[in-house]
Amino acid sequence: MRHQNSVFHSLTKQLPWPQFERLVAKHGADRRVRRLDSKSQLLALLFGQLAGAESLREIEAGLLSHCSRLYHLGARPAARSTLADANAARPWALFAELYAVMVAQASRATRRKLAPELAQGTHILDATKVKLSRLSADWARFSKDHCAAKLHIVYDPGAALPLKAEVTSDRVNDVVPAKAWEIAPGATYVFDMAYYDFGWWAKLDALGCRFVTRLKRHTKLIELEQRELPQEQPQETKILSDRLGLLPRRLARSRKNPMAKPVREIVLLIATGKQLRVVTNDLEAPASEIADLYRQRWQIELFFKWVKQNLKIRHFLGTSENAVRIQLFVALIAFLLLRAAQAAQLNQPGAPSAIAQPRTFARLLRLNLMHRRPLGQLAKPQRPAPPDPRQLAWSFATDGTGQ
Numbered sequence: 046m047r048h049q050n051s052v053f054h055s056l057t058k059q060l061p062w063p064q065f066e067r068l069v070a071k072h073g074a075d076r077r078v079r080r081l082d083s084k085s086q087l088l089a090l091l092f093g094q095l096a097g098a099e100s101l102r103e104i105e106a107g108l109l110s111h112c113s114r115l116y117h118l119g120a121r122p123a124a125r126s127t128l129a130d131a132n133a134a135r136p137w138a139l140f141a142e143l144y145a146v147m148v149a150q151a152s153r154a155t156r157r158k159l160a161p162e163l164a165q166g167t168h169i170l171d172a173t174k175v176k177l178s179r180l181s182a183d184w185a186r187f188s189k190d191h192c193a194a195k196l197h198i199v200y201d202p203g204a205a206l207p208l209k210a211e212v213t214s215d216r217v218n219d220v221v222p223a224k225a226w227e228i229a230p231g232a233t234y235v236f237d238m239a240y241y242d243f244g245w246w247a248k249l250d251a252l253g254c255r256f257v258t259r260l261k262r263h264t265k266l267i268e269l270e271q272r273e274l275p276q277e278q279p280q281e282t283k284i285l286s287d288r289l290g291l292l293p294r295r296l297a298r299s300r301k302n303p304m305a306k307p308v309r310e311i312v313l314l315i316a317t318g319k320q321l322r323v324v325t326n327d328l329e330a331p332a333s334e335i336a337d338l339y340r341q342r343w344q345i346e347l348f349f350k351w352v353k354q355n356l357k358i359r360h361f362l363g364t365s366e367n368a369v370r371i372q373l374f375v376a377l378i379a380f381l382l383l384r385a386a387q388a389a390q391l392n393q394p395g396a397p398s399a400i401a402q403p404r405t406f407a408r409l410l411r412l413n414l415m416h417r418r419p420l421g422q423l424a425k426p427q428r429p430a431p432p433d434p435r436q437l438a439w440s441f442a443t444d445g446t447g448q
Contacts, residue, residue, distance in 0.1 A: 049417040051114050052410060053095065056420065057088060059385050060378075064146050072136045081123055083139060086131045088115075089123040090372065094356050094379040096414050101125035101362050111415045132363045137370035144210065144374050147381050151206055168208065168229065169342055170236040172197040172219045173349040175373070180364035187215040194369055196358075197222045202344040205384070210377055212370045220245060228252050235342050243292060247303040250326045257338045260322040266290035266310050275332055281340065285312040285320065287332045311335055352380060355407045383407055390421035400424050 050058075065084070069075055074083045081089075093104040108115065108122040115121060177185050177192040185192045193215040199208045211222040219239035228248065233255045241261065249256050260266070272287040289307050296302055311332050313321045323339050353359060356376045361369055387406045391399050400406040400423065409423040418427060 049419070050117065051111075051415050051417050052413050052420060052423070053092065053415055054114070054118055056095070056382050056386055056410070057091065057118065059382055060087075061143075061146055061150065065143055068139050068142050068146075072139045074135050074139050081121075081127045081131050083135065085120045085123060086128065086135065087140070087143075087375065087378075088118055088120040089128055090132075090362075090375040091379055091382070092414070093362070094376055095383075095411060097357065097411055099357070099360055101128055104128065104362075114415055114417075129363060129368075132368040132371055133365050134367070135371070137367050137374065140371050140374040140378070141210075144377050144381070147378060148206060148208055151381060151385065152201070152204065152208065166201050166203050167233045167235060167338065167341060169200045169202060169345045170198070170219075170223055170234065170240060171200070171342070171345045171349075172222075172239070173353075174215060175358055175361075175369075177361065177369065178364060181366075181369065184366045185214050185369075191215075194373075195219070196349075196373055198345060198348070199226065200345040200348055202341050205344075205348075207348065207377060207380070210374065212373050228254060230254065233257070233338065235338055237342065243296070243302050243304040246326070247305075250304070250306060255325065255327045257323065257325045257327075257335055259339075260310060260324045262322075265293060266308075267293075269307055272332075277333070281316065282336050283314040284332050284336065285314055287311050289328060309335075313339075351403065352376065355404060356380065383410070386410070386420050390423075 062084075065087070069083045089104055089108060092098070092108060096104075096107055098104045098107060102125050105123060105125040105128070112122045172195045174193045174195055177194060179192055181192050181194075185194050187193055195213050195215055195217060197209075197211040197213065197219065199210075200206070201208050209226055211225075213222060220242045223236075223240055224242075224245055230252045231254065234249055235257045238259050238261060240258065246256060246258075266288070268288055268290045270289040272289070274284055274287060278284060287309070289309050291307055292302055292304050294302055294305070306326065307328065309325050309328050311323045311325070313323055313336055315321060321339075323335060325335050325338075327335065356379055358373060358376050361372055363369065363372070383403070383406065387400065387403060390406075391401065399421065400409065406423070410420075413423055
């Protein structure tokens, strides 16, 4: 009988194992390790993410119950104490760099499908908070009764991919990781007022990037030109004004504003009745295009919502900074695996049982995680195995009395 991999095995075959082994050697992650190597730790944490495990004990029990199907994965069951020690001690950069490798591979595949003019893409920047217990107060304390970490993301709405990620304490301002990230020349950056830094805006402008964000109420614009409004208004928003101007020349403590070039302010009226002062360095594009770009910022909010609902980043398996970082990056790796698997089954020719909804696909995968069946047939009822003709068939005759 032909061997059929489990769903979990088929999913993890998409991991770049050669690159992962090089990263393990680079960080010395398996040096003097006798029980749980880096590969087994990664597979155990991925199992926890995909199976919806809430604790180390649940991961341990789940892997132990399926230990016969871990052989082909090259992994072994993980004891909860050993897994806890690995999460606390093994370098989190190993998993962060694996995530970066997978994003680069996915981004190249996506760029090949896009038109050349869309290759640079749109980058949306934002961060979300994840609450932590008071046991993480030594590194994640925000106030007396509040401990949290921040997951900072650069999101590509065209490819539906988180391109970059960083984990910090809740005290760190959102713009700090953004300044450390490498800027993609010519790209479009969309962000909210958490990235209110004129110096960083000037750096984006100098590298040929277009940015779209909002102005604060107290920021006055020195008007240079008032533009006519478009006759055709977007359905979701109404454009109230469109003008060119200069940002304040002096900042606090008499500092010179580095963003000295003219900018463009477009005032929008949204469905709730609130007015938004959208600002951009693009002086030529139609006002409706700028409004649509800022409205795309909602895509990253939907990404955060999906990850929190379908992966395990609300309850953490450890309290140290290292353990929290590892769990968040493994959750992002699980997201990339789910997205790649769903895209693969959608692209299969003649696949009537393909699942189009990402949430439905994630739920069915969770229910069938250790079952031996193809990834593209999760929604299809499984047929019983055909009888082996080499087996003997017995027929028992009865006489009507049950004898």
